[in-house]
Amino acid sequence: MNAAVQAGNVGETLVFWICAFFSVLGALGLIVSRKAVHSALWMALVMINLAILFVANSAPFLGMAQIVVYTGAVMMLFLFVLMMVGVDSSDSLIETIKGQRVAGILLGIGMGLLLVFGLGSALTNSTSVGLDAANGVDKGNVQGIAHLIFTDYLIPFEVTSALLITAALGAMVLAHRERWIPRLTQMQLSRARFAGSGHPGNLPNPGIYARHNAVDTPALLPDGSTTDLSIPGPLVARGGIRPVDHAEVDEVAAITDGGQS
Amino acid sequence: MNPVNYVILSAVLFSIGAIGVLVRRNAIIVFMSVELMLNAANLAFVAFARINGILSGQVIAFFVMVVAAAEVVVGLAIIVQIFRTRRSVSIDEPNLLKH
């Protein structure tokens, strides 16, 4: 990029305002959504827009990393957790104090105004150097970043591995339930199946009727009788078995016989 | 296009995130608001890297991403654990931590 691109760049201005609009919209959506899932989707919107803004700020590598690490991995994890704890989770974990909400909003807006105007006035006269020179030193953005990571920021880089280990340990400790009974082998399982008095093979398929194609109707066996064994357990527990209309069964039998003879 | 605008945008996003933390009660939404604040800080780093013409701002933002991802793993593990416990246990200590 050259200086002319930097100075009066209509394209960048447009990209900035569009992305700024969407990221602020997403951020507001994140905090006002009633359901956590909607918040997560708004959050993903913010992150994608920020990735575009990173690229627009001569940080292509960071933009990609943002997509890969944040949008790809972190938001996915958030969504996994939301699916697990229930999509419409709204659990109050912080004690409600009267007026806390209003106080929080006022405090946040106050801080925001202080930041925006403080930064605005402090930075009005600042000029932008641009990253062309810095990226040029090592002939490329990624090369320059690699240079810094592996020389100046060597210690933080190696120490982040401690963070990764902690994270994996934490995930295992809190979420993994190691089995304490050895897993049954195929042979043991099949022995157990035939040793008991249960039904060793497959249970009959659900009943098939032209009029009533449903799992809650007992199946019709080849000999013309019906069996309740085809009904799924949860339906039996709920008492959801539909009684067999024997007139229908006879009718079916009559039709079949009539066709044959 | 003045790059200072990016810094202002980051301040706005940071404040919205802070409001989310202060106002919302759902642990997951609070946590996402914190992530928003970290992202806002990253935007500030990237913008300042360009304003100052120093690449290390981008490297710092990169480290922040990595650290934040590790933090997310730990935080969500804690949240999952507490949700599982609450779902399955008849809460015998209903008046938990107060204030």
Add this chain to the structure above:
Amino acid sequence: MNPIMASAPALFTIRSVDYRAISPVLIILAVALVSVFVEAFVGRSARRPVQLVLVFGAFLATFIDLITLHATRLVTAAGSVAVDGPALVMQGAIILLAALAAMLMAERMVDPSGDPFAARASSLPGSVDEAEFSARGYFQTEVWPLLLFSVAGMMLFVSANDLLLMFVALEVMSLPIYLMAGMARRRRLLSQEASLKYFLLGAFASAFFLYGMALTFGFAGSVNLGSIADAVSAKPSQSGLLLLAVAMLSIGLLFKVAAVPFHQWTPDAYQGAPTAVTALMATTVKIAAFGALMRVLYVAFGGIRWDWTPMLWIVAILTMVVGSVIAVTQSDIKRMLAYSSVAQAGFILVGVIAVSGKGLASVLFYVIAYGFATIGAFAVVSVVRDASGEATHLSKWAGLGKKSPVTGAVLSLLMLSFAGIPLTSGFIGKFAVFSAAIANGATWLVIVAVIASVVSAFFYARVIVLMFFSEPTEATASVVVPSAFTTIVIAAGATVTVVVGIAPQPLLDLVNNAGLFLR
């Protein structure tokens, strides 16, 4: 020769790292890795003894290493690590206190069912799974590598001379503690909530720290503390940006030291976490956080101290007053100790405000004295039990001193030290901090501090009165006889409190010879 090789670009210049100087951290990190390895490959029954040998061996080796390094004063690794007097003193204190906290974590005698941690944190409380694991005598041995990582993070936190490394170290220190706080064996739901709250507010605080770091980078073009100091003295024109940066960074660090109004997590986290972990949070984390706070404020922003000291005045006054006043109303000993630690943070801030070598030395003295007394107090709390576990409600402590005079006497001694009564280490600490502040003209602040310590003496005295001047009832808890582990911790806490109280000179010499922060 290969033409491709011939055109290879110039190599990057490698920054030299003085591995000898940072060897204490490296030892702990290496042993932590070995400890994870042990978790992977050593059989379940052998893990605990192996881990204990590793952990205490690592602490011993590191402490010896620190002693041999005591005269080192240098900045290394591209200016990101400062190995100087204050850092070494704090690292030594962190190692000693972490070793004591590790003893509390290893204690198996006070709880009939095992150590203070859940047999398996991933099992649901009250499930068959959990009962099965407890009955088999299994332990969650992952706490040991977590402890080591956390200690490595603390040691790096106090010697980081670069905001990025400080941020990474902050997370390395905090993440394991968030995890361990939620792993209590008893009252698990309470513990998990403590963990969640500590985590959320800690992450919130680190976001503030990070934004402050971004603004600092915007101001100075670097996050190295020395370069920031240069920029601060070179261009005072952008002071608005700089002030915002200092404020944000301070908020992040003040969260960790539990200063008002950033203290909300303290009582919940202290109460819900396993007492051994609470002891770790109240002592080592506090030392590390004060070390980092002072390094940032003194080294990077010492040039504009007149801008940030007023802010710190307000925070210090609020912290002392709110902490002391709310502590009076508490009915749970762990919550009371939590608010007491808030109030103590206020007293320590008085020393930070002095912004002088004397102030730095007095703060070092105070945090060490306070750390030993606190860990002793939490050890006492862990042995006072009834059928449901630790008896933390104060009503169960009525007459305890008559039932178990030695325990009562030790706790009373520690309480007197917290209150700053002469002949205890707490008195010398308060005296050092207050005189450093007065020498710097903060007389009014010291007057407020003295009033606050009088108020705080009330609730410390209340515990003593409750233990010795009321009759034991049916509900009074009993003192369980612990193993050598907890006994050592209680003895160490009491001994240091008395010895430093009567003969403070060696410790005073140590902190005074530590000198100033390097940059």
Add this chain to the structure above:
Amino acid sequence: MNVYTPILILGILAFGFAAFSVLTASLTGPKRYNRAKVDAYECGIDPTPQPEGGGRFPVKYYLTAMLFIVFDIEIVFLYPWAVAFDRLAFFGFCEMVVFIITVLVVYAYVWRRRGLEWD
């Protein structure tokens, strides 16, 4: 023309296509709503209610996702290292080896504790 215009055009195109599809569907499609249409469908019978107070949550998916993130980050570090490998010399190689070994230790832990098994 400058570098951002293609991105902008692409964005407008994508947005326009999405808006067009949604609008066309809602304008031209028939609108016949009844109760059965919005109900959850499960083989022609009343839907089975989800377990309320109990039930197990499939934590293993989550564990896999979390471990994925850990190794994802490792890869993200490998990329700049690989790009600048020729200029990092042997020391840079050692740095990365140390990093990978440390992360491998936790991999060994996860593997030995059967965190990777799917049962």
